[in-house]
Every structure is written in structure tokens, then in C-alpha cells.
Amino acid sequence: MRTNKPAAPAKFRPWLTFLLAIVLTFSSFAGLAYADDVVTGISFDNAPSPARIYIDDDTLQVDVVASISGSSSQKNVTLDAAWTTSNSSIVKVTSGQLTAIAKGSATISATYKGFKVSLPVTVDYLYDSVTIKNDGTAVDSAINVKLGDELDYDLIAVKSGSADQNVTDDATWTSSDADVATVEDGKIKLLAAGVTTITAKFKGRTDTVKLTVASPYKSLSLSNNDLLEFTYGDPTEALTATSLSTESVSSDVTGKATWTTSSATVATVDKGVVTPVGVGTATITAEYLGVSSSVTVVVRPAFEAMRLTPKEDQHILLKESPVPFTAVVLNGDDAPLDVTAKATWTSSNVFAATVSKEGLVSPKGIGATVIKASYMGVTQQVNVTVYPSVSSLTAAKDKMDAYVDDDNVTLPKVSATTIADETVDVSSVVTWTSSDKDIFDKVDGKWKAKKVGKVTLTGAIQSKSVTVTVNVHEQPLMLSSDQENLSVVIGKDTKLPTITMTYDSGNEEDVTSLVTWKSSSANLIVKAPNVKGIKASAVTLTATYLGKSTSIRVTIEEEITKLLVDNLAPVYSPARTYTLKVTGVYKSGKTVSLASKMNWTMDSEELATIKGSSIKTIKEGTFKLTGTYQGKSVVISVSVIGKLKKMTPSSKSLTMAPAAKETVNVTGEYEGGRVGDVTKAALWTTGNNKVATVEDGVITAIAKGSTYVRAKVEGKTISIHVSVK
Structure with a gap:
């Protein structure tokens, strides 16, 4: 059996009607939002046809509307349409806005959804x-x-x-x-x-x-067209400007002209009246209706120069007394004129210091200022620095080196701890005194080292002081070591090389105990007077003293048990370079080439030089070469003998009678330039002993005929032709 639900009470029916209306409204919007419009055609909306627009006049806006299937209303599609013009040099169109470019005619078109409409446009001038x-x-x-x-x-x-x-x-x-x-x-x-x-x-x-x-004028002239000269403090001077018209009529245009100055700090001008205000030069110009004229103005100081006392930069403490300055002006040989009370005194930084009308400079705050005095066109200035009160002083270093005749020694910087526990540089405020002015003293404002010695410098500020020891030396020239190479056995102490300083005077000093040593590697520990090697490696050891340095090549290695030399008695030619070969044998049995690492000395430096493993001979002679390494030595006896270069006989040909005798001497020329008789050193032979015989250069004729007699020395041979008649 079907059961019907009871109807809504009457009091709820108006609300249901309202809700239904809202639902239907949103349903309509949803349909509009998602339904595709079907365009049936487009047209211009109230556009004049033909349209007429004017150049440089207002633009014309043309709209396009579309007809939609199923709708009685039209949709404005002006912004969505594609716009074109048949001639953009006549009219321009953008989103339906027409702009006139030049006189003429053109057609503008709009296309939308496959539909197109066109409009003829005439462009003209608004006025003839x-x-x-x-x-x-x-x-x-x-x-x-x-x-x-x-x-x-x-x-x-x-x-x-x-x-x-x-x-x-x-x-x-x-x-x-x-x-x-x-x-x-x-x-x-x-x-x-x-x-x-x-x-x-x-x-x-x-x-x-x-x-x-x-211009209506030919020219403009000033009453003074040359040079207007002033001395600082002179009164004003008036100029008159006169114009000359194209009809040659003169007129005073002083009050009408435009007057200018190139430098208002030197001279100003107002309606032709020139006022000197500062030292220098300026150009005064008058201009009127296209014509102008100028005059040079020079303002000279009333005095040649000014001198301030004190003239040096001043460094003063905040709580010190004011510093009085005096100013005098000078003119040639005239007596100086004290203008302290007449000058204009200024301070560039009144926070740091002020200056009174009488030149009294008073420290006021920590900082720097420039105190300047000016009078009648001349000025002078001094820099003043104000420092805070100090509680202690510290020098950057307590020892320093100086050199004789050095007249511009720079002293260490001095820092002060202020009462505010801040650190400031007060080097410029410290007053220094020397314990021995004959050794080190201040000369003409600069510290100068006078002779070798030691002094104590004391720097003071108020009751605080600091000392610095100054060692004065001769001028250093070169620092050198007695060893270029140093072999250090792993784990063993080795004595440091001896270091010598050579001075400009030629004096030499053993400074081994004074130098500062520096190793290029932690593998080498330096603890004077020895060094110790930790690990096998190559290290550079540098000694420094008085600004000069020298370096030693250090090899950290095993202990060498023996040194082997390829040739203990070499024979060399002069002016040649040879390479030495020395082999070291380690405890482990390994070998190493040592010639370039050894320290070499020779008993005659006139015959040869040696560098590393290369020996360069100079001239003939005999010397001993000693090489040391790890305390072991090897001695090589070297002979420098020149090789025979050329032989020359006293006669190249002889004509002899049977039984006659002739002596021929042979001279030899050697490398290095030596010349000697090699007659008896030669090996003599004859080509035919039936014609002639020879012994030690003595040739004996035997019988008629001809032959050659030859002498041979060190592989070189000469021949003498012998004819017996």
C-alpha cells in the first residue's frame, strides 16, 4: 500500500520558493559558463560608413558585435576580434581604435569566429x-x-x-x-x-x-681693456661699457650689460664695479645684445710671504698647555712684520683644537686639525694632532740596528695605553734622548748613526718612558757561508756552517752566533750551534743578519761510509769545463752521486774554478782539489796541461851534399797559448835511409836522391823534404 508523506506546513513554503529560485539562478550561470556560443554573424556597432578621421585629432573607436544562435542579444567581441588595415601608412587600428597617420583612404577589417566585416575610412586634415x-x-x-x-x-x-x-x-x-x-x-x-x-x-x-x-652693434668696449691690477685690500674700481652700433653710434650700456666674473673668489663685479676679494686672477666680461668685451683682473698679496712659528706639525696631548703661534709677513729685504694679532686665525676642526685671535692653539678633543693664518692675501698653515692622556708606553721593539753614516734612521713605533684602556699610536708625540750622542744623535731633525757602538734611547711622554737599545754597525755588504751544501745524518747533530758578514769597508766578521736561522721544513730542527735531521729530505737553511741573507742547501740522509772518485789524478786541458764524478756509499749499501753536493776547496784558485760538480780550468799547472761530505774528505790531484795544437819546423825543405849534416828544430804550440821546443820529444823517421838518416832532428845526407824526413809528437806529424845532390 502506497503511503503519502504529509505536505510541508504552509509557514515553510515561502522559504522553499526562495531556495528554488537560487538553484535555478546558479543553474543558468552554469549553463552560460560551459555552453559554447554559436556565432551566426558579426557587424559594426553604430560605426559611421564611410568613417572619416583627421590627422593629429582625436581617435575613433569602432566596436564589433556578434550575433549568437538562440539569443536575441548581441555579444561585444571588439577585444576578441582580429583587426587589420589595408594601408597602415594611412590609418592604424588597434582593438577597434582608429588613428589617422596620413591623408588618404584605407579599409579596416575585423574577423571573429570565421566572420569578417570591413569599413572604409577616409583620413583628412581638419584644416586646409x-x-x-x-x-x-x-x-x-x-x-x-x-x-x-x-x-x-x-x-x-x-x-x-x-x-x-x-x-x-x-x-x-x-x-x-x-x-x-x-x-x-x-x-x-x-x-x-x-x-x-x-x-x-x-x-x-x-x-x-x-x-x-x-647684433645691432658692431662691438663693445670697456674703459680698461688691458689689465686691471689690485693689491689685496685695494678699493673697488668702476668699468664703463660702451657699445658701437652698426650705424657707428656709441652708447653707454654699463647699466644694461650683463657682467660676469670667471672667479668670484678673486674678484666680483656688479654693473661694472669690480671688487677684489682674494689673491689670484679672474676675467671680467661684459655682454650686451650679441657683443662682449673682457678684461683680466689680477689681485696680488700685500706681502711676499708669511712665516709661522712653530712651522713643524704639532703633536700635543689633550691635557697639555696651549701652544702659542706667531705669524710674520715678509717683503724682500724688509724687516719681518709681526702680524700675529692682526691675522685671521682658523681651525679646520674646532672639536680637536681652537685657535684664538692671538694665535694661541688650545687642545680640546682627540683628533686632528689644520691651523691657518691669513693676512692681506698671504696664508700659512700647520697640522695639529691632539692625543689622549696616557697611562703607559710600549715600543714596537726594544732593540734595533743602525748603520754608520745612515742619516735617516726610523725609530720604532710607540704605542700608548690611554686612561680609557685603549691603545693608540703616539710615535709622533714621544721625545727621544740618546745615552751617547757621539754614537747616535738627532741631526737637523733626523736621527743619524755616527760610529760603531751601542746606545740606549729613552722615549718619554710626560712622566711615562720607554727604552730602545740601538746597535750601530758598519754598512753590511754581503752575508756568506763557508758551505754551500750541508749533509745531515738522520738523527745526528751536525754543526751549523760558519757565517761571515763582509762590510763596505772590507772588514769581515764571524756572525754565526748573531744570525737568525730559518729552516724551510720541519724535518730539520735548528738549535744553535747544531742542526738535527728528522727525516730524509732536501731542505733550505737560511741565515739572516742586518738585512742580508744567505742560503745553504741541506740534504738529510743516511750516513756515508765511503767516497769513491772516478779518477784521482785527472789531466785536463786549459780553458775547458769538466764534470767531476764522486759516488757516496751509504751504510745500507746504496749509492748516491755526490759531486754537486760536496763542499770543494782548492789550493790554487788561479788554475781553476769549481761550482757544484763542474770544474773549469783556467791555465796550465798542478793543484789539489779537496771535497768534503759528512766529515769525510777526498783529495784529487789535478794537472792542467795544454794539448799540442800545431808544430812548425825551422826548415820545410833542405838541399844537401852527400855526407853533409843539417839540424832541424821543431816548435810546438799548445792550448792556452804556451809555445815550446819539441824537437827531442818527437819521433823522427825517414822515407829512404839510403838517401838520408835522422836522429833528434839532425839530418845526415848519404847519397844522391830525394826523400822526406818526418817528426811525430802527440799524434801530430810534420814533414821536411830532403834533396841530396
């Missing part, structure tokens, strides 16, 4: 022409004017069938050369001689007038 007029009369296209002329033009717009319009205020006015003339709403201001074109433009139409601007 515009004309620049002066008092109702059109001005010529080119006119000549003069500076001072007043020009006030109108622009009249003309349109057939309409009354002429004065569009002066609405037009755009321009000048092609704003330096010659400017224009605003037809009013022209002439500025300088020259040529400019005035253009007036309105609604696409323009008119121009070419202005040739000239």
Missing part, C-alpha cells in the same frame, strides 16, 4: 592650412631680426567654409636652435646671433619662418 602671422599679416618665410627685437606671432588655422581660428596657444611651437632663440606660444626670445627656424604645428598642418639673428 595654418599660417604664422604678425599683427594679422602673414610673415615671410625668412626674415632678418636683431637682438633686442620683440617678436610675438600668432598661428591662424584656415578651413574652407568656416571662419579662421587663432590656434596660437594650442599649437606646438619649436626652435631649431635653442641657443639662438626660444619660442613659447608664439612669443620668441632672441638669445644670440645666428640662424634658427621657428616651426608652428597644429592638427597635422605646419608653418615655418627662418630667422637670421644679428
Whole structure:
């Protein structure tokens, strides 16, 4: 059996009606949001046809509407349509907005959803022409004017069938050369001689007038065109400006001219009245309607120079007494004039220090200032630095080195701890005294080392002091070591090399105990007078003293048990370079080439030089070469003997009778330039002993015939032709 639900009470029915209306409303919106419009056509909305627009006038907005299937209303699609123009040089279209470009005709089109509509457009000028007029009369296209002329033009717009319009205020006015003339709403201001074109433009139409601007005057002259000279403090001087017109008429234009100065700190000018205000030069210029004239002004100081006392920079403490300054001015041989009370005194930083009218400088705060005195065109200044009160002093170093005749020694910086527990540099405030002025003293404001010795310098500020020891030396020239190479056995102490300082005077000093040693590696520990090697490696050991340094190559290695030399008695030629070969044998049995690492000495440095493993011979002789390494030594006996280069016989050919005897001597030339007789050292032979025999250069003729007698020395041979008749 079907059961019917009871109907809603009557009081709820209005609410149900309202809710149903809301649902239906949103359902309609949903349909509009998601349903695709079906366009049946498009058209212009109230567009004039044909449309007419004017150049430089307002744009024309054209809208496009679309007809929608099933709807009686039209949809505005102006912004969605694609717009084109048949001639963009005539009319431009953007989203239906038409802008006139040039006179002519074009067609604009809109396309939407496959439909297209077009509109013919005519572009024209709003006015037929515009004309620049002066008092109702059109001005010529080119006119000549003069500076001072007043020009006030109108622009009249003309349109057939309409009354002429004065569009002066609405037009755009321009000048092609704003330096010659400017224009605003037809009013022209002439500025300088020259040529400019005035253009007036309105609604696409323009008119121009070419202005040739000239001065109405030929020239302008000043009552003083040469040089206007002042001494600082002189009274003013008046100049008169006179113009000469193109008709040769003179006029006083002093009050009308524009007066300028190139330097207002030197001289000012007002209507021709020149006032000197400072030392220097300036140019005063008068200009009037295109003509000008100038005069040079020079203002000289009343005195040649000023001198301040004290003249040096001042470094004072905050709580010190004021420092009095005096100022005098000078002129050549004239007696100095004290102008302390007359000068103008200034302080560039009154926080740091002030200066009274009488030149008394008072410290006021921590900082720096420039105290300047000026009087009648001359000035002078001194730098003043104010430091805080100090509680203690510390020098950057308590020992320093100086050199004899060095007259510009720089003392260590001194720092002070202030009462505020801050650290400041007070080097400039410290007063130094020397314990021995014969050794080290201040000369002409500079510290100078006079002779070798030691002094104590004491620097003081108020009751606080600090001391520095100064060691004065001769001028150092070179620091050298007795060893270029040092072999250090791993784990064993090795004595440091001996270091010698050579001074400019030629004196030498053993400074081994004074040098500062530095190792390039932690593998080598330096603890004077020894070094110790920790790990096998190559290290550079550097000794430094008095600004000079020398370096030693250090090899940290195993202990060497023996040294082997390839040739203990070599024979070398002079002026040649040879390489030594020395082999070291380690405890482990390994070998190493040591020639370049050994320390070599020789008993005759005139015969050869040695560097590393290379020995360069100089001349003939015999010497001993000693090499040391790890305390072991090897001695090599070296002979430098020149090789035979050439032999020359006393006779190259002989003619002899049987039984006759002739002696031939042979001279040998050796490397190095030595020349000697090698006759008896030669091996003599004859080609035919039936013709002649030879012994030690003595040739004996035996029988008629010819032969050669030969002498041979060190592989070189000479021949003598012998003919027996």
C-alpha cells in the first residue's frame, strides 16, 4: 500500500520558493559558463560608413558585435576580434581604435569566429592650412631680426567654409636652435646671433619662418681693456661699457650689460664695479645684445710671504698647555712684520683644537686639525694632532740596528695605553734622548748613526718612558757561508756552517752566533750551534743578519761510509769545463752521486774554478782539489796541461851534399797559448835511409836522391823534404 508523506506546513513554503529560485539562478550561470556560443554573424556597432578621421585629432573607436544562435542579444567581441588595415601608412587600428597617420583612404577589417566585416575610412586634415602671422599679416618665410627685437606671432588655422581660428596657444611651437632663440606660444626670445627656424604645428598642418639673428652693434668696449691690477685690500674700481652700433653710434650700456666674473673668489663685479676679494686672477666680461668685451683682473698679496712659528706639525696631548703661534709677513729685504694679532686665525676642526685671535692653539678633543693664518692675501698653515692622556708606553721593539753614516734612521713605533684602556699610536708625540750622542744623535731633525757602538734611547711622554737599545754597525755588504751544501745524518747533530758578514769597508766578521736561522721544513730542527735531521729530505737553511741573507742547501740522509772518485789524478786541458764524478756509499749499501753536493776547496784558485760538480780550468799547472761530505774528505790531484795544437819546423825543405849534416828544430804550440821546443820529444823517421838518416832532428845526407824526413809528437806529424845532390 502506497503511503503519502504529509505536505510541508504552509509557514515553510515561502522559504522553499526562495531556495528554488537560487538553484535555478546558479543553474543558468552554469549553463552560460560551459555552453559554447554559436556565432551566426558579426557587424559594426553604430560605426559611421564611410568613417572619416583627421590627422593629429582625436581617435575613433569602432566596436564589433556578434550575433549568437538562440539569443536575441548581441555579444561585444571588439577585444576578441582580429583587426587589420589595408594601408597602415594611412590609418592604424588597434582593438577597434582608429588613428589617422596620413591623408588618404584605407579599409579596416575585423574577423571573429570565421566572420569578417570591413569599413572604409577616409583620413583628412581638419584644416586646409595654418599660417604664422604678425599683427594679422602673414610673415615671410625668412626674415632678418636683431637682438633686442620683440617678436610675438600668432598661428591662424584656415578651413574652407568656416571662419579662421587663432590656434596660437594650442599649437606646438619649436626652435631649431635653442641657443639662438626660444619660442613659447608664439612669443620668441632672441638669445644670440645666428640662424634658427621657428616651426608652428597644429592638427597635422605646419608653418615655418627662418630667422637670421644679428647684433645691432658692431662691438663693445670697456674703459680698461688691458689689465686691471689690485693689491689685496685695494678699493673697488668702476668699468664703463660702451657699445658701437652698426650705424657707428656709441652708447653707454654699463647699466644694461650683463657682467660676469670667471672667479668670484678673486674678484666680483656688479654693473661694472669690480671688487677684489682674494689673491689670484679672474676675467671680467661684459655682454650686451650679441657683443662682449673682457678684461683680466689680477689681485696680488700685500706681502711676499708669511712665516709661522712653530712651522713643524704639532703633536700635543689633550691635557697639555696651549701652544702659542706667531705669524710674520715678509717683503724682500724688509724687516719681518709681526702680524700675529692682526691675522685671521682658523681651525679646520674646532672639536680637536681652537685657535684664538692671538694665535694661541688650545687642545680640546682627540683628533686632528689644520691651523691657518691669513693676512692681506698671504696664508700659512700647520697640522695639529691632539692625543689622549696616557697611562703607559710600549715600543714596537726594544732593540734595533743602525748603520754608520745612515742619516735617516726610523725609530720604532710607540704605542700608548690611554686612561680609557685603549691603545693608540703616539710615535709622533714621544721625545727621544740618546745615552751617547757621539754614537747616535738627532741631526737637523733626523736621527743619524755616527760610529760603531751601542746606545740606549729613552722615549718619554710626560712622566711615562720607554727604552730602545740601538746597535750601530758598519754598512753590511754581503752575508756568506763557508758551505754551500750541508749533509745531515738522520738523527745526528751536525754543526751549523760558519757565517761571515763582509762590510763596505772590507772588514769581515764571524756572525754565526748573531744570525737568525730559518729552516724551510720541519724535518730539520735548528738549535744553535747544531742542526738535527728528522727525516730524509732536501731542505733550505737560511741565515739572516742586518738585512742580508744567505742560503745553504741541506740534504738529510743516511750516513756515508765511503767516497769513491772516478779518477784521482785527472789531466785536463786549459780553458775547458769538466764534470767531476764522486759516488757516496751509504751504510745500507746504496749509492748516491755526490759531486754537486760536496763542499770543494782548492789550493790554487788561479788554475781553476769549481761550482757544484763542474770544474773549469783556467791555465796550465798542478793543484789539489779537496771535497768534503759528512766529515769525510777526498783529495784529487789535478794537472792542467795544454794539448799540442800545431808544430812548425825551422826548415820545410833542405838541399844537401852527400855526407853533409843539417839540424832541424821543431816548435810546438799548445792550448792556452804556451809555445815550446819539441824537437827531442818527437819521433823522427825517414822515407829512404839510403838517401838520408835522422836522429833528434839532425839530418845526415848519404847519397844522391830525394826523400822526406818526418817528426811525430802527440799524434801530430810534420814533414821536411830532403834533396841530396
